[in-house]
Amino acid sequence: MSNLPRPTPMTAHPSPALQGHARPPGDKSISHRALIFGALAVGRTTIDGLLEGEDVLNTARSLRLLGADIQKSGPPGEWVIEGVGVGGFREPDQVLDHGNSGTGVRLMMGAVATTPIAATFTGDASLNRRPMGRVLEPLSLFGTSTLGRAGQLLPLTLQGVQARRPAEFTMTVPSAQVKSAFLLAALNAPGRSRLIEREATRDHTEKMLKAFGADVSVALDSDGRSVIDLVGQPELRPRHVVVPADPSSAAFIVVAALLTPGSKVTISNVLMSPTRSGLYATLQEMGARLTIRDLREEGGEPIGTIDAEYSDLTAIRVPADRAPSMIDEYPILSIAAANAIGRMRMEGLAELRVKESDRLAAVEAGLTAIGVRCAADKDTLEVNGCGPGAVPGGGLVRTQMDHRIAMAFLIAGLSARAAVPVDDTSMIATSFPEFVPLMRRLGARIEAAPA
Numbered sequence: 001m002s003n004l005p006r007p008t009p010m011t012a013h014p015s016p017a018l019q020g021h022a023r024p025p026g027d028k029s030i031s032h033r034a035l036i037f038g039a040l041a042v043g044r045t046t047i048d049g050l051l052e053g054e055d056v057l058n059t060a061r062s063l064r065l066l067g068a069d070i071q072k073s074g075p076p077g078e079w080v081i082e083g084v085g086v087g088g089f090r091e092p093d094q095v096l097d098h099g100n101s102g103t104g105v106r107l108m109m110g111a112v113a114t115t116p117i118a119a120t121f122t123g124d125a126s127l128n129r130r131p132m133g134r135v136l137e138p139l140s141l142f143g144t145s146t147l148g149r150a151g152q153l154l155p156l157t158l159q160g161v162q163a164r165r166p167a168e169f170t171m172t173v174p175s176a177q178v179k180s181a182f183l184l185a186a187l188n189a190p191g192r193s194r195l196i197e198r199e200a201t202r203d204h205t206e207k208m209l210k211a212f213g214a215d216v217s218v219a220l221d222s223d224g225r226s227v228i229d230l231v232g233q234p235e236l237r238p239r240h241v242v243v244p245a246d247p248s249s250a251a252f253i254v255v256a257a258l259l260t261p262g263s264k265v266t267i268s269n270v271l272m273s274p275t276r277s278g279l280y281a282t283l284q285e286m287g288a289r290l291t292i293r294d295l296r297e298e299g300g301e302p303i304g305t306i307d308a309e310y311s312d313l314t315a316i317r318v319p320a321d322r323a324p325s326m327i328d329e330y331p332i333l334s335i336a337a338a339n340a341i342g343r344m345r346m347e348g349l350a351e352l353r354v355k356e357s358d359r360l361a362a363v364e365a366g367l368t369a370i371g372v373r374c375a376a377d378k379d380t381l382e383v384n385g386c387g388p389g390a391v392p393g394g395g396l397v398r399t400q401m402d403h404r405i406a407m408a409f410l411i412a413g414l415s416a417r418a419a420v421p422v423d424d425t426s427m428i429a430t431s432f433p434e435f436v437p438l439m440r441r442l443g444a445r446i447e448a449a450p451a
């Protein structure tokens with residue numbers, strides 16, 4: 001929520017081998033979407049494995065203010081939703097506060113854009129700095145109007161419309177949030193809307209539209225672009241959604257095992273969508289002893305079991321076209337690079353500048369603080385690997401309200417020569433509330449540190 005939590009500094013210390021079986025939480029992207037589609041279906045949707053992190057809980061709160069009945073039904077991760085149907089949202093009598101979550105606010109703006117109600121959206125200091133124009137532009141094609149701070153920043157009031165016609169939009173930034181906002185708005189517009197995507201991004205929205213019974217098709221055009229057609233105003237059918245473990249959260253555990261001598265860790269039921277698994281391919285190219293087994297499909301998504309063992313890593317070049325499939329993983333990949341042999345180059349990273357923090361700047365400052373030489377320009381990061389176990393550590397890392405910066409640098413501390421203190425870990429609760437206890441159970445020495 002917008003009130004800043006008290007900073008929670010922590011320090012990660014050089015640790016013994018990490019051993020065991022880990023269960024990271026449910027996938028954040030799928031969790032947001034399961035709640036939103038459940039709220040837009042007619043009848044009762046049940047969810048198993050929902051991520052109960054702050055980002056997702058804020059989406060649940062907004063959906064309740066819009067009229068959906070959303071309850072936790074008992075054991076962790078089990079939720080029940082009574083949906084209001086496409087077009088059934090009522091005008092909320094409070095501001096919709098999405099805290100730290102770009103996905104939550106952007107998808108929800110799309111979901112209300114073609115219902116004739118007014119809604120005001122806000123977030124925390126990080127979210128209120130992030131660009132919303134990329135979503136407002138496609139929503140305006142349906143006739144939706146918005147009044148935001150400095151034009152396109154939160155807090156922002158959106159006036160939804162009774163859309164009279166479908167819309168067509170070609171994406172200019174590779175963003176699943178933009179794609180999803182457009183498709184959610186198109187759901188309540190009459191006729192066939194079309195979205196064209198040049199670079200493939202995560203496809204959970206398209207898959208869930210299909211699973212909930214919408215008439216949606218995805219085809220490649222002669223230029224290799226994805227063309228997504230959606231027929232508006234369907235009656236969505238409720239269903240049971242099983243949320244697989246989040247590969248972006250599993251990434252921290254995997255890299256910790258690769259870097260901490262003697263480690264061997266297994267993680268099961270991890271989402272293995274090709275739109276999300278770029279980090280794993282990259283680590284394997286770096287020489288990681290990392291295997292993915294028991295690949296199968298559950299709820300329309302591929303899932304698998306990951307085994308990761310301590311490994312010597314070699315620096316490689318990561319091409320720009322891989323960025324959309326691992327966009328959230330560069331902070332933790334930069335920690336792997338810091339422990340590799342050679343100079344690692346990661347390209348096509350401009351989008352990192354507009355995440356929960358300016359992640360390129362935050363990674364560069366963090367690596368510098370722990371004694372790793374690196375250089376970032378507008379969309380590239382180069383890291384001079386120190387070699388296995390040779391990161392000096394020591395300096396204070398500033399997390400800039402970014403959960404992934406906090407987790408990445410705590411992992412760095414487990415195999416560095418000296419401990420790594422991190423100024424604030426409170427934001428980890430947005431995506432991985434169990435991170436610290438889970439890592440401690442595997443053997444990690446992460447301790448509370450004085451502010």
Ligand code: S3P
Binds near residue numbers: 028030174175180
């Ligand atoms: C997400 C899309 C990505 C990603 C974010 C989750 C989603 O953002 O960084 O954590 O669930 O659609 P962009 O759409 O801005 O690339």
